[in-house]
Amino acid sequence: MASYETFAKVYDSIMDDTLYDLWTNFSLRHLPKKKHAKLLELACGTGIQSIRFKQAGFDVTGLDLSQDMLELAEKRAQAAQVAIPFVQGNMLDLSSVGKFDYVTCYSDSICYMQDEVEVGDVFKQVYDHLNEDGIFIFDVHSTYxxxxxxxxxxxxxxxxxxxxxxxxxxxxxxxxxxxxxxxxxxxxxxxxxxxxxxxxxRTYDILTYDILLEQAGFKSFKVYADFEDKEPDEKSKRWFFICQK
Missing domain, CATH: 2.20.25.110 (S-adenosyl-L-methionine-dependent methyltransferases)
Structure with a gap:
């Protein structure tokens, strides 16, 4: 087994599995039920969340920067007997993936962008690749x-x-x-x-995300905290944004 493959498996073993249930449940509460809805999962990593979405009935595509992670994702999807296209790519350029009803970006992956210009660029890319009335859900670390x-x-x-x-x-x-x-x-x-x-x-205050989403074209968004349908408070650790095109 290649060292990186071992390494990616270690990543999976230290990741708290219950988080995938929480992300899945949160998504299912906030994405309208629609047959064969096309969903793009950004920063899909080793594919665990993509498979959960596929099993929940979405037509899923996974995108990640790391080819090593995607190779593991493909093996995992085969083992789960589900067909998911996994695309190696950067969320700053989604020109190769087509249009979707829903886009998700979980596990604070937006926080890996270098600065707010890049965050805004991701939001614009997502906006441009959503169908009309499409929904974008992402989470970030809170400033706290x-x-x-x-x-x-x-x-x-x-x-x-x-x-x-x-x-x-x-x-x-x-x-x-x-x-x-x-x-x-x-x-x-x-x-x-x-x-x-x-x-x-790196993260930003909610107002900064608000401005960047508005500049990208999103017409509305809601913010929740810590996987629950509740408003953030000063000690919330993770913010969830649900944005509509």
């Missing part, structure tokens, strides 16, 4: 989560075949954070290989 919760966060995990160290620090830009991840993953010959990853995330 980035400013108060993450800095100084440290998490270590020891499993039989891998060890992970995860430390988070405040970054220079407002509402930004750096996650430093180090993995030691056991190969088939018993040796451990080290992987280091730096993840930089």
């Amino acid at each position: 989560q980035i400013d108060e919760v993450f800095p100084g966060y440290s998490y270590h995990e020891n499993a039989e075949d891998f060890t992970m160290v995860w430390d988070s620090y405040a970054d220079e830009a407002p509402h930004s954070v750096v996650h430093e991840l180090t993995f030691f993953i056991q190969e088939e010959d018993g040796r451990f290989t080290r992987f280091d990853e730096i993840h930089e995330e």
Whole structure:
């Protein structure tokens, strides 16, 4: 097994599975029921959420920057006996994927954009690739989560075949954070290989997202918090935006 494939599997094993149920349930509450609705999942990773959407009756396409992740996604879809096209691509350019009724972008993937210009560019791309009255749902970290919760966060995990160290620090830009991840993953010959990853995330206040969505052309949006249909408060950790074209 290629090292990166092992690495992507480790990602899956440290990801809390219950989050996929929460994302699926939230989506099903807020996407109108419509036969064979076309759904594009941005930043689909190893395909777990795409498969959930397919099983819920959507006609799903998954898009991700990482070809390694998509290869795992394809294997996972075959094992689940579902047909999902997985496209290698950047959410800053959706010209290759066609039009959709719904677009989702979960797991704070928008927070990986470099600055608000890129966030606005993603919103415009999504808008241009939605059908009339189409819906875009995405989630981001709240400013509270980035400013108060993450800095100084440290998490270590020891499993039989891998060890992970995860430390988070405040970054220079407002509402930004750096996650430093180090993995030691056991190969088939018993040796451990080290992987280091730096993840930089940034969020904005709700008003900034509001302005960027309006500039992209969205006619309305609602904001909810933490997978529930409730308004955000000052300690909400994750904001969900439901936007209509």
